Structure formats: C-alpha cells, structure tokens
Amino acid sequence: MKNVLVTGGAGFIGSNFIHYLQRTEPDVFIVNLDALTYAANPDNLCDLLDPNRYMFIAGSICDSELVDSIFFKYSIEVVVHFAAESHVDRSIHSPGQFVQTNIVGTFALLEAARQAWLVHRTVPPERARFHHVSTDEVYGSLGPGDAPFSEMTPYAPNSPYAASKASSDHLVRAYYHTYGLPVTITNCSNNYGPFQFPEKLIPLMILNALSGRSLPIYGDGKQIRDWLYVEDHCEAIWRVIERGRPGETYNIGGNNQPTNIQIVKEVCALLDALAADSGHAPHDKLCRSVADRPGHDRRYAMDISKICKDLGWVPKESLCSGLQKTVRWYLNHPNWVEKIADRPEYRSWLQKNYHTREAK
Ligand code: NAD
Ligand code: TYD
Numbered sequence: 001m002k003n004v005l006v007t008g009g010a011g012f013i014g015s016n017f018i019h020y021l022q023r024t025e026p027d028v029f030i031v032n033l034d035a036l037t038y039a040a041n042p043d044n045l046c047d048l049l050d051p052n053r054y055m056f057i058a059g060s061i062c063d064s065e066l067v068d069s070i071f072f073k074y075s076i077e078v079v080v081h082f083a084a085e086s087h088v089d090r091s092i093h094s095p096g097q098f099v100q101t102n103i104v105g106t107f108a109l110l111e112a113a114r115q116a117w118l119v120h121r122t123v124p125p126e127r128a129r130f131h132h133v134s135t136d137e138v139y140g141s142l143g144p145g146d147a148p149f150s151e152m153t154p155y156a157p158n159s160p161y162a163a164s165k166a167s168s169d170h171l172v173r174a175y176y177h178t179y180g181l182p183v184t185i186t187n188c189s190n191n192y193g194p195f196q197f198p199e200k201l202i203p204l205m206i207l208n209a210l211s212g213r214s215l216p217i218y219g220d221g222k223q224i225r226d227w228l229y230v231e232d233h234c235e236a237i238w239r240v241i242e243r244g245r246p247g248e249t250y251n252i253g254g255n256n257q258p259t260n261i262q263i264v265k266e267v268c269a270l271l272d273a274l275a276a277d278s279g280h281a282p283h284d285k286l287c288r289s290v291a292d293r294p295g296h297d298r299r300y301a302m303d304i305s306k307i308c309k310d311l312g313w314v315p316k317e318s319l320c321s322g323l324q325k326t327v328r329w330y331l332n333h334p335n336w337v338e339k340i341a342d343r344p345e346y347r348s349w350l351q352k353n354y355h356t357r358e359a360k
Contacts (some may be wrong), residue, residue, distance in 0.1 A: 001028070004021070012086075020235065032055070033066075034059075041197070041340065077127045080130060080237065081130070084102045087199055102164035107171055113181060114181055135165050135239065137158075141299060142298070148303040173321075189226035202267060214286050217264060219293070225300050235313065248303065254317075266323055290357040322359075
C-alpha cells in the first residue's frame with residue numbers, strides 16, 4: 001500500500017480527488033486531513049468505493065504537532081496538498097485567514113515533510129513526493145492580445161487569495177532548492193463539477209436560477225476564465241505525482257476561454273432544457289449586472305503544452321460536455337443542494353456579498 005496524505009479532502013476538488021484515487025488506484029491508502037471549515041462537506045465522501053482504504057482526521061494543517069504525528073504514524077509517502085481558503089471574494093472581505101491557512105499552513109506541512117523524510121527518513125527518499133495544488137491566479141491578469149500563461153510567466157498576484165497562493169508556491173519551491181524536498185507544483189485554471197460549494201460562479205448560478213433568485217454578474221460580465229472539469233484536474237494531478245519531475249511546475253487548464261456572461265447563459269440554456277418545470281424558465285431572464293469585484297482580473301488563459309508534451313495529459317471533457325454533466329449532477333442531488341443552501345453560514349455569506357452589490 002502507498003500511504004497518501006490528502007489535505008482539504010472534504011472540499012470540492014479534494015473530495016473529487018479522493019473518489020478518483022479510490023476508483024483508479026487499488027494500492028493507495030488515503031489519510032484525509034481537513035479542518036472542516038465552511039467550505040467542507042463530509043457528505044461529499046459518504047459513498048466511498050472502499051472505506052477500508054480511507055481514514056479521516058479532523059484537524060488543521062496549521063497544527064504542527066498533529067501534522068508531524070500523521071507523517072510518522074501513517075508512514076506518509078505522498079502529500080497532495082489541497083487545503084486552503086479558496087474564494088477570492090472572501091479574501092477581499094477577510095484576508096487574514098488566507099495568510100494563516102494558505103501560507104502558514106503550507107509552511108507547517110513542508111516542515112513536517114522535511115523532518116519526516118529528510119531528517120528521520122521515514123520512507124525511502126525515491127518514494128516520497130510533496131505535491132502542491134495551486135492556481136493560475138498567481139500569474140495575474142492578461143490583456144486581450146496577451147499570450148496565455150506559461151510556467152515561465154512571472155508571478156503578479158492581484159487578490160489576497162492569489163497573493164497567499166503565490167507565497168505558498170514560493171515556499172514549496174524553496175524547500176526543493178534549499179533542502180532537496182521532492183516537490184511538484186501544479187497551477188490550474190478554474191474548476192467546475194460535482195461537489196462545488198455554491199459560492200463559486202457555476203454552482204451559485206445553478207442554485208439561484210432553480211430557486212428564481214437573480215443571477216449576479218459582476219461588472220460587464222466580459223471577464224474571461226479558462227474552465228476545467230474537475231475530474232480532468234484530478235487525473236492531471238495524479239499524472240504529475242506519478243510521472244512529473246521533482247522540482248517542476250506544470251500548468252493545467254481546459255483550453256477554453258469563454259466570458260462569464262457566456263458561461264451563465266450556457267448554464268441557463270441547460271437548465272431550460274433539463275429543468276423546464278422549475279417555474280423560472282427561461283432562466284436567463286434572472287441575469288442582473290451588479291457592482292464589480294474590486295481589482296477584478298480581466299482574463300486568464302493557460303498554455304498547457306508542457307504537461308501535454310512531457311506527461312501526455314489532455315483534458316477529456318469539453319466545456320459543453322463538462323457543463324452538461326455538472327448541471328445534471330446538481331439536478332440529481334437535491335438533498336446535497338438543499339442541505340448546503342439551508343446552512344445559516346451560507347445564507348449570511350449571500351447576504352454579506354450580494355446585498356450591497358445589488359443595491360449599487
Ligand atoms: P474548497 O474551498 O472547496 O475546499 C478547501 C478545503 O480545505 C475544505 O474542505 C476546508 O475545510 C479545508 N481547509 C481549509 N483550511 C484548512 C486547514 N487549515 N487545515 C485543513 N483543512 C483546511 O477548495 P477547492 O476549490 O477544492 O480548492 C482546493 C485547492 O485547489 C486549493 O488549494 C485551491 O487554491 C486550488 N485550486 C482551486 C481551483 C478552483 O477552481 N476551485 C482552481 C485551481 C486551484
Ligand atoms: P469564481 O467562481 O469566484 O472564481 P475566480 O474568482 O477564482 O475566478 O468567479 C469566476 C468569475 O465569475 C470571476 O470573473 C468572477 C465572476 N463572478 C460573477 O460575475 N458573479 C458571481 O456571483 C461570482 C461568484 C463570480
């Protein structure tokens with residue numbers, strides 16, 4: 001058995017990754033360390049394929065004593081580090097928690113790995129890997145004619161979220177160069193798919209549209225993101241862990257760049273077709289332009305030629321097929337949706353982020 005520590009595995013991408021590993025890697029035992037913040041949802045993991053190859057630990061990556069003990073107790077060979085505060089809008093309201101989790105937490109995890117693998121040699125060095133999951137947002141914002149972000153693009157983070165992720169990327173890189181810790185980093189574009197917390201664009205629009213609430217488009221809605229179906233991201237991460245070179249960074253993306261308004265219209269069209277009886281079709285009549293996000297990045301686009309060429313990974317889903325799967329998933333999981341939508345914390349976030357925006 002290969003013992004893999006997944007951090008943040010009760011969140012969106014982490015839980016998809018755990019399902020992916022259980023399906024594809026019969027010889028992996030997963031330890032999931034998650035602090036169960038507002039973004040976590042234990043329901044995401046209630047129907048695991050093989051619960052005998054899985055263990056959950058409630059705790060923070062910032063708790064060095066706990067993290068140290070996990071490395072020794074479970075002879076961790078691979079770390080897949082997802083745990084983070086991940087929402088740009090929340091980082092604008094409360095940046096402190098982003099510094100704590102994303103920077104200090106990553107530091108605690110790196111130190112624990114260094115102690116266990118390089119000082120105490122808990123596992124053979126050639127079997128160890130620290131994989132850090134990061135974002136395209138560290139590269140800043142592109143103009144209309146700019147080339148897509150490559151692994152050589154200088155960092156220029158614009159939001160507190162992006163700055164905290166950039167900072168953690170630098171720490172991970174430094175642990176490779178200074179100590180020889182076997183690390184890899186992936187910088188990925190916007191994910192969407194099952195289990196995504198409905199504070200992010202796509203699930204927020206699905207839930208709002210189904211309940212007849214307005215669909216808040218920040219600014220002119222012409223901002224551009226590169227969208228990737230979450231399962232493609234999971235496959236790319238595991239590919240990098242298995243075949244990527246220690247010390248390397250790989251960009252991951254979906255090879256598409258629609259505007260936000262195009263994404264929202266596409267979601268509405270899918271709902272018109274698949275949930276015609278919601279009582280709110282045509283759903284795009286609910287679109288509203290609201291006050292823009294401060295410092296809103298205009299355009300992201302990823303050059304994914306390195307991972308394609310070196311590791312043979314390409315996304316399997318197109319934007320069209322991925323969006324269709326996603327909308328169907330939310331429609332087929334009304335209990336999951338209802339439980340999240342009823343959380344007081346979620347309702348207060350909607351109030352906090354949208355009330356003043358919509359008034360402008
Ligand atoms: P998420 O917000 O859905 O989940 C984050 C998880 O981390 C939650 O389960 C939360 O409880 C946990 N967590 C938070 N603080 C913790 C702590 N101190 N200790 C342990 N666990 C903690 O995030 P996500 O969208 O799944 O993103 C996962 C990772 O992927 C993040 O590092 C994010 O920066 C990166 N990423 C996300 C996207 C995207 O589009 N969602 C794109 C590129 C990269
Ligand atoms: P989001 O899902 O928050 O991801 P990120 O900020 O990490 O890219 O937002 C995606 C895009 O959608 C971004 O340009 C902001 C925009 N957006 C809206 O227009 N309205 C919303 O209510 C939200 C949450 C996002």
